Amino acid sequence: MKKIEFKEIQNYIIFGSGQFVNLLAPLLVAPYVISVCGIEQWGKIGAATSIFIILEIFIDFGSKLLGVKEISSNLENKNRISQYLNVTYAFRFIALLFIITCLIFILVFIPNLDINLYLFGSFLLMSQFFNPIWFYIGIENFKQINRLIIVSKAIYILLVYLFVKQKSDYVYVIFFLGIGNTLVYSYYYFQIFKEYKMSLLSISKKTLIDSVKREYPIVVSNLSIAVYTNFPILIIKYILGDFYAGIYKIGDMFLSVLRSYLTVFFNVSFPKFCSIYFNNKKEAVSYLKKMNGANILFLTFVVIVLYLVSLFFIDEFNLEKKLMTSLLFCTPILFVSLIVALNIPFYQMLILKNKQRKIAQISFLGALVMFFGCYFLTENFSLQGSIISLYIVEIFITVSIIISSLALFKE
Template sequence: MKKNIIIDYLTYGSGQLINLIAPILVAPKVISVCGIESWGKIGVVLSIFTLLGLFIDFGSNILGVKEISIHKNNFNKIQDYLNTSFAIKFCFFAIIVFAVVLSNFFFTEIDHKLYLLALTLLSAQFFNVTWIYQGFEKFGIINRIIFVSKIIYVAVVYLLITHKEDYYLVLFILGSANTIVYFFFFIRIWKLYQLSFFNLKTDLIKEQFKNEFSILISNFSIAIYVQSPILIIQHLLGDYYAGIYKIGDMILSIFRSYLSVFFNVSFPKFCECYNTNKMEGIRFLKKINSLNIALLITGVLVVVIGGNLIITKDILNPKIYNLLSFYSGFIIVPIITALNIPFYQYLIYKNEQKILSIILSLGSLLMMILGYFLTLFFKIQGSLIAVFFIESLITTLIILFSLKKYKRISN
């Protein structure tokens, strides 16, 4: 298993590396042609649609992976789950698209072109089947999906973004590239499992909705405290500082991407292992997460030390240098997140979605309140202080509840 998981990490990790490189390649082109204010607008709308997309995901990115990894050899079980899952997804997709289109008639001050063309991000979310392949641990297929979609995205951006007013096309291109590629693999899954919206079971829809709603709340809460800083900054400080924050956020994205790889590869393996032997599953969590934290700390040290050696005040504008120096101090945040991953995975397996949703909802509420007032008084630095505080609070609560749950079961 050790050899297999290393191969899976490398395979899936290479795909996520492409996901990370794509915005880094796109950012200089868009900023140089359209300006940093436009980059800020794009970042804000992307954050909003990321939040909306979670309703289309529902709980499939976590509980869906769990169900498929456990029942990967049970055709009927997976067929029922996928039928139900896509029916729920479609309902949310239709409602959200209607709401976005309708809101454009009532909110005259918003950038209508940018919002309406960004609807392709939602269609991509509906057709996205990478979570299914994740459950089957077919990371090679996920890589092909990511590689092709991001190549199309980057190439078309460089071809079409030629004037300042073209910024509204960026998210349309991203959503369209993803939709085209995802749709091809969606059709393959649809045919393979003989799916149909006319073969739905009401009791399964109710059960799945009930089970996954808490995960939706958890995911939405996580997204709120990740995405809300740029929304608050844009509201209080304007598009320019939103653009600055978006650039700085790309530094944190390196480590977020790494943690995403770790979570997505280790979770189905943990589910399968724990389902077979509980003690073996716990040992797996301890070993793999100890290695993960060690690698993450090493990565943070390399970035901080290397960055201070390479990037100096002589190279950058003093204002930008001070901002980057401040950001570098906050890459400790992913280490805090990494500490809660094994406990988070354990609680999900134990169907403790409700307590997770409560903890994360509390975190997102505090993030909006603290983020607003700290940004109001301390400008862009205040939002980062809020992120650091909320991340620490959430991690502490998840660990404490998980230890309490495990101790109760063990006794």
């Protein structure tokens, strides 16, 4: 057991160090881009990035969750993994072509859109087709994930600092992220392609349709999650303008740091939980309680420290009153992560028990609560209202997931 626990800690450290670089990239890019291009342009970048994140869900489909489960459950069956890779990437290719076509149509026929920002940013969608990180999570090769992240983000940061030199260059920021990811992801994708002798053209129409039917509930769930986490900035941009969208993007950037940490925790613990559960259910439940208890305690400490540090730095910098007040409104956003952390063990149990439809229903309702709540509260209470709406949505999601999964722990 000690060896298993040591390996578990080692996986967290290895994967966590890569994610640290992943999180460091926007923290290094943001101050530079804001200083060169302005907070309003940063707001435009934030809104466009949110749209691309939502669109990426259709390319990923169910691979980030069901794909990890499928790979981790068939480590000794190379043919099964090869078949799943073929189906997954065949669908990704079709989805990518469809989304790019629709995006070009929208850019051409809908006026007042920032054409260059979205056209160049579409390279981020291309990189998502190649993205093999979910596969390496499934086989628990976290060192390989680190290489992917570190090299791609190094390219991104370097390109931004080399070529973003004037206000109008903000249109290239997402493009550089897409280029860095595409170069690195495609290299590892073709290695996997060769090792597993993939053949995307061998997939039948029926196989693709069966895959869609099996995975679409989790896609609805992922899409709903993407909507309620990324749509607020679009509502803020529409109601309050690019300045406040830029301010919100700064607050959301720090929340994203904590969300990414939770993603690390989820991605490392979920394959392990699955493998233990099929051998010993009681031990698996005990594992969940122990790991998530430690996780929540650690996260609480981190959030409190970040909150106090952010208040100190905002007070120390000589900022104009409007900017300082807006940033102060964003600091409570950090505590949203604690609510998210509470639902992780229950969410994992729902996925393990193939309750994707239930997850999809909860997430869809959460997206509706966010959309109407955020719009109403932002319109009436400005930026503070949008922060309140985040708490309302996450509490609704967490309570619903916990209630839905409690009975499963007794089975």
